[in-house]
Amino acid sequence: MKIGFEETPAAPAGTYSRHLAKLLAEYAPEHEYIVDGARYKELDLYHGFRPGLPLPLLRRIPSVMTVDNLNFLRYPHLYSLPERLVLLRLYRRALRSASRLITVNRDAREELSERLRIDPGRIEVVMPLAARVPHEPPAGAQLEAVRRKYMLPAEFILMLGTVEERHNHKVLFEAVGSLGERERAIRAEGLGAAQREAVAADPELPGLAAGRARGWGAATAAGRGGIATGMRGETPADAAVPPAASSAERVGIVVCGRRTVYADSLLEYARGRHMASRVDFIYELSPDDLPALFRLAHAFVYLPDAGIEASIVPVVEAMRAGVPMVLSDTQLNREAAGDAAAYVRPEAAGEVAAALENVLSDVNFRREMKARERRRAELFSEYAVARRLIDIYSSL
CATH class of the missing domain: 3.40.50.2000 (Glycogen Phosphorylase B;)
Structure with missing residues (x-):
């Protein structure tokens, strides 16, 4: 036939x-x-x-x-x-x-x-x-080739599918922006506490009594390299300074889908929130590059409005690739992903931010989600x- x-x-x-x-x-x-x-x-x-x-x-x-x-x-x-x-x-x-x-x-x-x-x-x-997800994950060279081809950031959240208002891309932008603001506030608060403790222990410590971090260069190096012990200019306060950036603050967003008028407005929205440098668009994706794109992503976010019937194909693709997911709490998404995703109200940026905090930063949560995805993906055998x-x- x-x-x-x-x-x-x-x-x-x-x-x-x-x-x-x-x-x-x-x-x-x-x-x-x-x-x-x-x-x-x-x-x-x-x-x-x-x-x-x-x-x-x-x-x-x-x-x-x-x-x-x-x-x-x-x-x-x-x-x-x-x-x-x-x-x-x-x-x-x-x-x-x-x-x-x-x-x-x-x-x-x-x-x-x-x-x-x-x-x-x-x-x-x-x-x-x-x-199709290859039986063997893409090799490191292939992953790097795809990263260079689309100029992808080192860490990113992937949104794949129709680029239109009903898929709530702006909610993700707001959630990611709030995560960065929160982490900067926590880091600043931690730095202030460290300085106060250092001054209380040694009031003669130069610079800190005037509110200046003398060892700032060493602290910044510690955040980037992970080790600052023994570096010139280190003070007791430096050891207590949190890392310079965490995953949630430096993570980018990659929007993948056909170019629309709404896609252009999204870029303007990102500029208005001072995060345009963290948002990338892929309008023409080669199907052969999709497995590598999923493998490179730190999380997959899919937020269609609860009222619309959106395709579950992107959910199944992400699940089979083993990338942690944050999904709209809809019947279709739950039928597809079961207990292998974090569910949120698609219009609630706070819920999306809280879910992303777990997905991006909690190693045990990520490991459990990936295990559940492997089990769930067996239901969608070719x-x-x-x-x-x-x-x-x-x-x-």
């Missing part, structure tokens, strides 16, 4: 199509998988991921359509009237034409059936595939998804 997939090279659906075709070719090589619009006339079956299905083709062969969300019905205020009318027309036509429909969970299946009056017997539930899809294709 020749099975065709939607060809949209510039869109996420196109990347997913190629990934799916490659995977199915490994698990079910008895079929041929085609992601080439010029060869659609050869197809025995077509699988699409958007409502714009090629109707002339579908009149002669069976078809499958994956429906990832119905946000235009749930949240009409987010769309203009012309957009809603066009989407409704496209969806109705595609859903009636497709032989089988696929959703990612049972709730979506029920909603699709009720709201658009689709026979539930035509709707299947199949978990989405995540990007073989199970491939077998389920082949069963659906073969039934048509």
Whole structure:
């Protein structure tokens, strides 16, 4: 059987199509998988991921359509009237034409059936595939090559997915900014206490009585190098000075997704908060670089509004890569990640900051989260998804 997939090279659906075709070719090589619009006339079956299905083709062969969300019905205020009318027309036509429909969970299946009056017997539930994670983690040279290619910071939080307001990037910016402010305040308070203790022990200690840290150069070196003992100019106060910077203060943010008008406004927002130097954008990511990007990240943050039906593919990808996660507390995210993530209200910057503090700084917490992710990721095996899809294709 020749099975065709939607060809949209510039869109996420196109990347997913190629990934799916490659995977199915490994698990079910008895079929041929085609992601080439010029060869659609050869197809025995077509699988699409958007409502714009090629109707002339579908009149002669069976078809499958994956429906990832119905946000235009749930949240009409987010769309203009012309957009809603066009989407409704496209969806109705595609859903009636497709032989089988696929959703990612049972709730979506029920909603699709009720709201658009689709026979539930035509709707299947199949978990989405995540990007392939190599059995062996990327080597150090490969990681460094990806870091240089995208000019990534040494430590960063990754946000991957649609770059739009409903994904609350600004909440993350605010949370990360507040972490840095808090740590600077703690460090300043610790320095002041150390100075006061030193003066109380030896009032004749020069410089400190006047409120000046004579050993500041040594203290700064200690923060960067970790050891200051025996350095010239060290005072009793220096040993008590906290490190110059902690992970939460120097961590950057990498936003990865298609460029939008909102993405440009995010950069202006970062400038307004004096943190533009800590924010990087990747608009064109090679799929081959995704495993290394996850491996380089210190944390993955995914904050879609609780009301929208956002894709869980980024969550599954992060979980399989073993990067600690902070997620919106939504039903979809909990279905995907279970107990392998920290959950927050996506609009609450304080909750996001508290979760990040654990994820970035607590070694035991990170270790436990990674162990849970490994166990949870087994539910999303490539073989199970491939077998389920082949069963659906073969039934048509």
